[in-house]
Amino acid sequence: MTQITSTEVRPEARTSSVSSLSAKSDSTPVVRLKSRELMRQMREVEIDHEGRIYRLRITQLNKLILTA
Known part of the structure; x- marks a missing residue:
């Protein structure tokens, strides 16, 4: 399996939140x-999440769709 090395932290993840649920x-x-x-x-990849297979694909309009 190839290791993905590109990472970036969302700016909103650096700010504190008012709600305790969203703060977590x-x-x-x-x-x-x-x-x-x-x-x-x-155009399509399969993702194994805890034994369940999901398909992530790129549509003709260049959008992403995730299906179970």
Whole structure:
């Protein structure tokens, strides 16, 4: 498996939040991946999440769709 090395933290993840629920999610840095790196020049990839397979694909309008 190829290791993805490009990471970026969302600016909103660096700010504190008023709500305790959103404060938990905002306090953790979020990794940002380039779709080109994730898709590896393919139109569709499969993602195994805890034994369940999801498909991430690029549409004809160049949008991303994730399906189970």
